[in-house]
Amino acid sequence: MAPVVAALPNAGAVAEIAPVDNLSGTSAVRPAALEMASVVLRHRDGADEVVALDGIDLTVGSGELVVIIGPSGSGKSSLLAVAGALLRPTSGTVRIAGTELGSLRRRQLSALRRDRIGFIFQTGGLFPSLTALEQLLLVAEVAGQKAAPHRDRAEQLLRDVGLGSRLDHRPDQLSGGERQRVAVARALMGRPALLLADEPTASLDRSRSAEMVELLAEQTHRHGAATVLVTHDPDGLSHADRVLTLVDGRLTEA
Amino acid sequence: MLLARRDLIVAKGRFLLMGTVVALIAMLGVLLAGLAVGLVDDGTSGLMRLPVTHLAFQPGSEATFSRSFMPADAVDKLRGDGVEEAAPLGVALFNAKLEQGGSKPKVVDVALFGVERESFISPTPVAGTGLAGSGPAPVVISQQLADEGVKVGDQLVVGLDSTALNVVGISDVGTYGHVPVAYTDLSTWEQVTPGATTPSGRGLVSSVALKLSPDASVKVGDRAGVDVLTKKESFAGSPGYAAETATMSLIRGFLLVISALVVAAFFTVWTVQRRDQIGLLKAMGASDRYVVGDAMLQVLILLVVATVVGTLLGLVLGSIFPAEAPFTLTVSSVVGAGVALVVAGLLGSLVAVRRITSVDPLVALGSSR
Numbered sequence: 001m002a003p004v005v006a007a008l009p010n011a012g013a014v015a016e017i018a019p020v021d022n023l024s025g026t027s028a029v030r031p032a033a034l035e036m037a038s039v040v041l042r043h044r045d046g047a048d049e050v051v052a053l054d055g056i057d058l059t060v061g062s063g064e065l066v067v068i069i070g071p072s073g074s075g076k077s078s079l080l081a082v083a084g085a086l087l088r089p090t091s092g093t094v095r096i097a098g099t100e101l102g103s104l105r106r107r108q109l110s111a112l113r114r115d116r117i118g119f120i121f122q123t124g125g126l127f128p129s130l131t132a133l134e135q136l137l138l139v140a141e142v143a144g145q146k147a148a149p150h151r152d153r154a155e156q157l158l159r160d161v162g163l164g165s166r167l168d169h170r171p172d173q174l175s176g177g178e179r180q181r182v183a184v185a186r187a188l189m190g191r192p193a194l195l196l197a198d199e200p201t202a203s204l205d206r207s208r209s210a211e212m213v214e215l216l217a218e219q220t221h222r223h224g225a226a227t228v229l230v231t232h233d234p235d236g237l238s239h240a241d242r243v244l245t246l247v248d249g250r251l252t253e254a
Numbered sequence: 255m256l257l258a259r260r261d262l263i264v265a266k267g268r269f270l271l272m273g274t275v276v277a278l279i280a281m282l283g284v285l286l287a288g289l290a291v292g293l294v295d296d297g298t299s300g301l302m303r304l305p306v307t308h309l310a311f312q313p314g315s316e317a318t319f320s321r322s323f324m325p326a327d328a329v330d331k332l333r334g335d336g337v338e339e340a341a342p343l344g345v346a347l348f349n350a351k352l353e354q355g356g357s358k359p360k361v362v363d364v365a366l367f368g369v370e371r372e373s374f375i376s377p378t379p380v381a382g383t384g385l386a387g388s389g390p391a392p393v394v395i396s397q398q399l400a401d402e403g404v405k406v407g408d409q410l411v412v413g414l415d416s417t418a419l420n421v422v423g424i425s426d427v428g429t430y431g432h433v434p435v436a437y438t439d440l441s442t443w444e445q446v447t448p449g450a451t452t453p454s455g456r457g458l459v460s461s462v463a464l465k466l467s468p469d470a471s472v473k474v475g476d477r478a479g480v481d482v483l484t485k486k487e488s489f490a491g492s493p494g495y496a497a498e499t500a501t502m503s504l505i506r507g508f509l510l511v512i513s514a515l516v517v518a519a520f521f522t523v524w525t526v527q528r529r530d531q532i533g534l535l536k537a538m539g540a541s542d543r544y545v546v547g548d549a550m551l552q553v554l555i556l557l558v559v560a561t562v563v564g565t566l567l568g569l570v571l572g573s574i575f576p577a578e579a580p581f582t583l584t585v586s587s588v589v590g591a592g593v594a595l596v597v598a599g600l601l602g603s604l605v606a607v608r609r610i611t612s613v614d615p616l617v618a619l620g621s622s623r
Binding site for chain 2: 077080081084086087107110111112113114115117119121122125127128129130134137138139141142143144147170190198
């Protein structure tokens with residue numbers, strides 16, 4: 001398979017990034033938060049076998065925003081599911097923050113998602129009964145910690161995404177863009193090594209979409225997480241460090 | 255468990271509806287507990303209040319006084335090691351006529367207990383006098399009979415020979431077989447009770463009241479060839495006792511099963527509706543233990559709050575029950591009914607646990623796999 005080459009369109013971020021390793025498609029000096037090698041995912045659809053991912057090689061370094069663009073059915077969600085330890089690949093290896101997932105049990109995968117990965121879902125994936133602040137405090141609770149000591153950090157993260165005045169609002173009291181901002185702040189709450197964003201701009205208009213990608217880029221660089229954003233929307237790509245295309249389960253340089 | 259608590263508040267309409275159902279079941283549980291205890295009390299309080307540990311019956315009589323006859327001298331045979339007190343006891347049910355001077359006599363039901371006037375089971379009066387030192391054919395009536403209008407100084411006419419019993423006192427002696435108890439002396443009891451004397455004129459009694467020492471064995475009955483049962487075992491022979499307790503137990507059992515099924519159905523539907531949220535929690539790395547704990551906390555809060563409210567409503571309703579109804583509330587029966595309901599509900603909710611643990615975190619990505 002052809003190596004994935006970084007596009008690095010984000011000039012601001014490029015200055016500190018060392019030359020790209022063509023094989024892995026990332027900086028040689030950045031610690032890799034996500035490493036996928038020869039990943040294949042097949043599943044059955046009735047009598048047919050579908051190849052959702054076909055030999056994916058992808059490495060994303062800390063502080064790097066990689067945008068993967070592709071049409072519906074190209075395998076974007078499957079890629080995120082495998083990268084997010086939600087689905088085991090049929091073959092190939094996946095490492096997150098140095099941990100190889102193949103040998104991990106279900107419970108260990110849960111712990112890895114909790115401690116290393118932050119998810120941003122299409123429509124925010126927020127809990128309807130929780131306020132913006134509580135969405136973040138829930139992350140601490142899920143990690144088995146008391147929420148109160150994490151309140152200051154949660155408030156700061158929400159202020160960072162421009163929601164300092166919306167802490168006590170529930171999802172039905174927030175706009176679509178605000179909900180996505182909460183989702184970004186929540187994903188960062190657990191100090192993840194890897195941030196996975198599944199079509200976070202799908203429900204937003206063009207200007208909000210661009211703002212969302214800009215926000216993700218800013219937060220990625222500020223918090224040093226490796227971010228993979230999958231989308232079918234070509235808007236806002238200028239903020240990405242690399243843009244890759246996924247077609248029929250194969251990754252290619254955009 | 256932030257999510258559990260917030261869901262209860264935000265989805266309050268749904269939980270209020272479910273809580274109301276549980277509260278009504280809890281209320282019904284309290285009323286049934288009151289009736290169950292009341293019926294047992296009404297059937298056996300006359301025995302419960304006897305200062306005895308055991309009762310001796312004719313072998314094979316199955317603790318039924320009307321089937322048990324033994325010679326009065328069985329008492330002497332039973333006395334010995336391990337028996338602190340022993341006294342003959344006759345028990346028979348009568349329709350008694352209360353003479354009310356000129357007007358038509360009032361008929362009252364009486365469970366007539368015959369005892370030796372000076373024996374340790376002779377009743378202590380709360381009004382009037384006891385059997386000891388009274389004149390001929392004395393009778394000490396229960397408070398229930400007094401409530402029916404029988405007074406000290408009245409005469410109760412019983413038996414085929416229309417023997418008049420003189421009411422000399424009132425005592426807290428309870429009821430037996432849902433009939434008020436009245437105590438008379440043993441010779442009067444033998445006189446009015448059919449079959450209480452042999453053709454040769456030898457007196458028979460229904461039972462022997464025993465107070466055994468703590469280390470004594472029921473084998474003391476072998477001395478007189480009788481069955482010795484504990485006081486509680488002897489309740490089984492009370493008229494209707496077995497049928498009533500079995501019926502009430504069946505109703506209460508069904509109520510608990512229904513409660514478990516109702517809670518199971520509600521939380522199963524609730525879990526199906528929350529499938530996306532549960533998937534999201536799991537995608538965020540929540541363990542099965544956390545997700546199940548979150549759901550079970552919700553169930554527990556709902557059950558406890560609804561049970562407390564329903565129990566309080568049951569207590570209020572029970573307090574306005576008519577006095578004639580056999581309804582007795584005890585702390586243990588009320589607490590027991592509430593705890594049983596909570597446990598049944600928790601067991602019912604376990605049905606939903608399987609659904610919770612089987613939710614795939616992939617649903618958070620909107621996967622249809």
